[in-house]
Amino acid sequence: MILEINEEFLDNLKELIASKNDKEISAFFSEVHFADIAEVLDELNFDEAIYIIKLLDSEKTSEILTELDEDTREKILENLSAREIADEIGEMDSDDAADIIGELSEERQRRVINALEDDDLAADIKELLSYDDNTAGALMAKELVKVYETWTVAGCMRRIRGQAKEVTRVHSIYVVDKEDKLVGRLSLKDLITSKSDQKIADILKPKVDAVNVHEDDEEVAKIMAKYDLEAIPVVDDNNVLVGRITIDDIVDVIRDEADKDYQMAAGFSQDVEANDTIWEITKARLPWLILALFGGFISVSVLGSFDSAMNNYPELFFFTPLIAAMAGNVGVQSSAIIVQGLANDSLKGSLFKRLLKEILQGLLNGFVLAALLMSAGMLFLGFGLNLGITVATSLISVIIIASIIGTFIPIILAKRGIDPALATGPFITTSNDILGILIYFSIAKLVLGF
Amino acid sequence: MILEINEEFLDNLKELIASKNDKEISAFFSEVHFADIAEVLDELNFDEAIYIIKLLDSEKTSEILTELDEDTREKILENLSAREIADEIGEMDSDDAADIIGELSEERQRRVINALEDDDLAADIKELLSYDDNTAGALMAKELVKVYETWTVAGCMRRIRGQAKEVTRVHSIYVVDKEDKLVGRLSLKDLITSKSDQKIADILKPKVDAVNVHEDDEEVAKIMAKYDLEAIPVVDDNNVLVGRITIDDIVDVIRDEADKDYQMAAGFSQDVEANDTIWEITKARLPWLILALFGGFISVSVLGSFDSAMNNYPELFFFTPLIAAMAGNVGVQSSAIIVQGLANDSLKGSLFKRLLKEILQGLLNGFVLAALLMSAGMLFLGFGLNLGITVATSLISVIIIASIIGTFIPIILAKRGIDPALATGPFITTSNDILGILIYFSIAKLVLGF
Numbered sequence: 001m002i003l004e005i006n007e008e009f010l011d012n013l014k015e016l017i018a019s020k021n022d023k024e025i026s027a028f029f030s031e032v033h034f035a036d037i038a039e040v041l042d043e044l045n046f047d048e049a050i051y052i053i054k055l056l057d058s059e060k061t062s063e064i065l066t067e068l069d070e071d072t073r074e075k076i077l078e079n080l081s082a083r084e085i086a087d088e089i090g091e092m093d094s095d096d097a098a099d100i101i102g103e104l105s106e107e108r109q110r111r112v113i114n115a116l117e118d119d120d121l122a123a124d125i126k127e128l129l130s131y132d133d134n135t136a137g138a139l140m141a142k143e144l145v146k147v148y149e150t151w152t153v154a155g156c157m158r159r160i161r162g163q164a165k166e167v168t169r170v171h172s173i174y175v176v177d178k179e180d181k182l183v184g185r186l187s188l189k190d191l192i193t194s195k196s197d198q199k200i201a202d203i204l205k206p207k208v209d210a211v212n213v214h215e216d217d218e219e220v221a222k223i224m225a226k227y228d229l230e231a232i233p234v235v236d237d238n239n240v241l242v243g244r245i246t247i248d249d250i251v252d253v254i255r256d257e258a259d260k261d262y263q264m265a266a267g268f269s270q271d272v273e274a275n276d277t278i279w280e281i282t283k284a285r286l287p288w289l290i291l292a293l294f295g296g297f298i299s300v301s302v303l304g305s306f307d308s309a310m311n312n313y314p315e316l317f318f319f320t321p322l323i324a325a326m327a328g329n330v331g332v333q334s335s336a337i338i339v340q341g342l343a344n345d346s347l348k349g350s351l352f353k354r355l356l357k358e359i360l361q362g363l364l365n366g367f368v369l370a371a372l373l374m375s376a377g378m379l380f381l382g383f384g385l386n387l388g389i390t391v392a393t394s395l396i397s398v399i400i401i402a403s404i405i406g407t408f409i410p411i412i413l414a415k416r417g418i419d420p421a422l423a424t425g426p427f428i429t430t431s432n433d434i435l436g437i438l439i440y441f442s443i444a445k446l447v448l449g450f
Numbered sequence: 451m452i453l454e455i456n457e458e459f460l461d462n463l464k465e466l467i468a469s470k471n472d473k474e475i476s477a478f479f480s481e482v483h484f485a486d487i488a489e490v491l492d493e494l495n496f497d498e499a500i501y502i503i504k505l506l507d508s509e510k511t512s513e514i515l516t517e518l519d520e521d522t523r524e525k526i527l528e529n530l531s532a533r534e535i536a537d538e539i540g541e542m543d544s545d546d547a548a549d550i551i552g553e554l555s556e557e558r559q560r561r562v563i564n565a566l567e568d569d570d571l572a573a574d575i576k577e578l579l580s581y582d583d584n585t586a587g588a589l590m591a592k593e594l595v596k597v598y599e600t601w602t603v604a605g606c607m608r609r610i611r612g613q614a615k616e617v618t619r620v621h622s623i624y625v626v627d628k629e630d631k632l633v634g635r636l637s638l639k640d641l642i643t644s645k646s647d648q649k650i651a652d653i654l655k656p657k658v659d660a661v662n663v664h665e666d667d668e669e670v671a672k673i674m675a676k677y678d679l680e681a682i683p684v685v686d687d688n689n690v691l692v693g694r695i696t697i698d699d700i701v702d703v704i705r706d707e708a709d710k711d712y713q714m715a716a717g718f719s720q721d722v723e724a725n726d727t728i729w730e731i732t733k734a735r736l737p738w739l740i741l742a743l744f745g746g747f748i749s750v751s752v753l754g755s756f757d758s759a760m761n762n763y764p765e766l767f768f769f770t771p772l773i774a775a776m777a778g779n780v781g782v783q784s785s786a787i788i789v790q791g792l793a794n795d796s797l798k799g800s801l802f803k804r805l806l807k808e809i810l811q812g813l814l815n816g817f818v819l820a821a822l823l824m825s826a827g828m829l830f831l832g833f834g835l836n837l838g839i840t841v842a843t844s845l846i847s848v849i850i851i852a853s854i855i856g857t858f859i860p861i862i863l864a865k866r867g868i869d870p871a872l873a874t875g876p877f878i879t880t881s882n883d884i885l886g887i888l889i890y891f892s893i894a895k896l897v898l899g900f
Binding site: 007033035157161188189192193224225226227228229230247248250251252254255258259261262263265266267268272273274275278281282285286288289290292293295296297299300301303304307310314315317318319320321322323324325326328329330332333335336337338340341344346347350357360361364365368369372373376381424425426429430433437 | 457483485607611638639642643674675676677678679680697698700701702704705708709711712713715716717718722723724725728731732735736738739740742743745746747749750751753754757760764765767768769770771772773774775776778779780782783785786787788789790791796797800807810811814815818819822823826831874875876879880883887
């Protein structure tokens with residue numbers, strides 16, 4: 001069912017475009033979903049993409065525009081006039097329209113909004129643009145089906161036939177009082193199974209989940225996922241109904257959030273994709289790598305300060321990468337558990353208990369790994385007992401301390417309002433590397449006395 | 451709106467339970483959503499949870515059961531008879547019912563299904579249990595609204611009133627032919643805006659996205675997210691309509707998948723949560739740590755084989771953790787981009803171009819970092835030119851090779867049907883550590899000649 005976009009397909013298409021075989025191109029795309037067409041356009045060069053856009057009818061292109069990759073869309077919009085953009089925008093739902101206008105410069109935003117023929121849509125877009133990014137207000141659409149509690153079922157059916165035309169999907173019908181305050185909801189099912197002379201006030205469901213227009217979008221995602229909601233009404237501080245958020249937008253929020261966390265853990269300082277240019281990818285990768293390099297310098301200095309051990313215990317230096325790697329791995333594991341716990345709101349109970357648990361956990365892992373290390377070292381590498389004890393004790397200490405750091409850095413970041421996902425990745429690996437080496441050589445100095 | 455479950459709240463509740471203040475407990479929980487009650491129960495000890503379950507009416511408890519953490523639910527189900535479980539199951543949708551029965555032992559599964567009063571539900575559950583995990587069949591529910599193409603709008607309305615009672619949410623009405631093969635769909639909106647004597651065959655939308663019952667659930671998630679679908683019908687190999695999947699189940703698939711990838715990248719061998727026991731967490735963490743330890747041994751041997759350098763160039767050994775860390779960081783970044791690209795199906799174009807891009811990307815990052823390293827080393831650490839060149843050249847080589855490995859290991863894994871997310875994390879860090887050190891010392895030997 002999904003269109004397979006492979007090299008062969010793209011080559012064929014490029015040939016059709018080069019030979020201006022419009023008939024075959026249109027015939028092909030008439031059968032394809034706009035989300036698939038958008039994916040195809042993302043793979044073409046700019047001239048080819050424009051060629052196809054001009055071939056397709058305007059109803060389809062407005063849908064395609066909403067689905068395009070931001071980079072491709074930006075280039076296409078740059079080549080359209082404010083009037084042309086306004087025509088495309090006019091076909092969109094208010095939330096998609098606001099998202100796309102929001103990507104333009106302020107000057108162009110004004111010109112496109114002025115060029116809109118539908119004044120209501122223009123007002124809706126202005127309102128949506130006024131909310132902060134990542135809030136319910138920025139995510140919601142203005143299109144919804146709203147009825148007054150004083151109406152009858154029959155009157156309601158008549159009027160929602162009009163409203164429903166503008167709403168792609170009717171999830172719930174929201175009931176408001178005469179001041180437009182949200183008082184309840186109804187499903188279409190409730191309406192068609194009620195008598196036509198009943199008052200809406202008598203059949204509405206008074207308990208309705210709603211979110212404030214300033215609520216964080218990730219919080220909205222959590223609420224909708226938890227309560228299995230497919231749409232949620234958005235109200236202002238006076239409980240006046242101002243919009244609704246549907247689950248398809250939330251699916252995007254959840255995926256973006258997961259991608260962001262994953263990328264942060266992997267050491268990217270900004271959103272990046274496999275198909276971005278080398279320059280864009282470098283900009284996203286280099287900051288963390290420079291930080292890691294700086295951390296590496298510190299570990300070089302730490303090692304340098306223990307150079308007196310080099311004559312009698314050269315083997316100690318062979319183990320530094322092992323100790324550093326174990327510290328890094330343990331730290332990342334501990335912080336990942338906490339980052340996910342924070343994201344799912346499943347971290348309850350006292351900090352002291354968590355600390356105790358991490359120490360026990362570290363001891364357990366540490367003993368198993370130290371026993372393995374010591375026996376392998378003595379059997380295969382010919383360790384003396386002292387060296388064996390040094391490396392084993394260091395490993396246990398390093399693992400416990402790396403666990404504690406991995407656990408508490410994300411908690412502290414979250415308390416200060418910083419995204420805890422920042423902690424998993426190069427930051428924790430680098431700091432645990434340094435600390436691991438420092439602990440290792442300090443213990444060695446204590447045991448072996450160099 | 452969301453219930454705040456903090457220590458104070460739990461302490462109060464535990465006191466109410468201890469003093470058997472049933473009236474206050476019921477009064478409190480009567481206002482709370484079952485998803486919130488489930489979260490509270492997850493935090494209580496077993497006796498307390500059972501106490502509350504017995505207080506609440508059975509309609510609510512079946513909903514709570516579906517929302518509980520698997521561990522908590524397992525303990526509760528162990529204490530219920532097959533008949534009691536069957537009573538709870540009888541109130542559930544077929545997909546939730548099958549999920550919960552699937553968690554029981556085979557012997558208990560049989561007993562519970564036999565104890566079900568509703569034979570249709572029993573047959574539905576047996577069918578759902580027969581599909582492989584992580585397929586559309588295992589995810590779908592049997593409840594849906596189905597009409598025949600030969601019906602009229604009026605007849606349709608009459609009959610779906612009956613069917614709709616069993617279906618929590620009516621997204622689409624699926625139209626089938628006399629062999630139950632899917633031929634189209636309708637929305638409730640289409641029905642209420644059509645004339646009552648029209649034939650369904652004349653108003654149905656013939657193009658309907660559907661997935662095969664054996665389709666992978668992540669593939670279903672991609673399709674639904676891409677086309678913004680809220681429900682999708684499931685058909686068997688003969689295109690017979692067998693069930694439907696709703697977006698709320700897909701939200702769970704997306705979240706689980708993201709959690710799994712994140713955990714794999716952080717080095718867990720199985721699903722784990724912050725509140726799991728120390729033993730469970732250790733089981734999930736230790737396998738990768740042991741692998742990393744084993745990798746560490748190899749790096750120890752590699753370093754040991756270069757011990758002849760120790761007399762003349764002790765500084766070389768101070769840089770091993772830095773080189774290893776940079777190799778690890780770069781490898782994780784490269785693999786994360788690819789893992790995400792594979793997950794989003796956005797990796798197109800030839801492998802050769804990707805290889806070239808990674809090499810260029812590695813060169814660019816490598817030069818910047820090597821220049822920083824060399825100047826800092828010569829300014830602050832008193833490097834000679836030869837040592838500076840050695841470390842800088844090694845860093846560039848290590849970065850390029852780590853990028854290539856990070857890029858191609860996930861691609862190779864994916865081609866062999868292994869989850870590429872496995873590559874990001876301890877696996878890539880460990881192998882890049884070893885390789886990084888080997889390259890570093892080989893270059894040093896070549897340049898410095900020890």
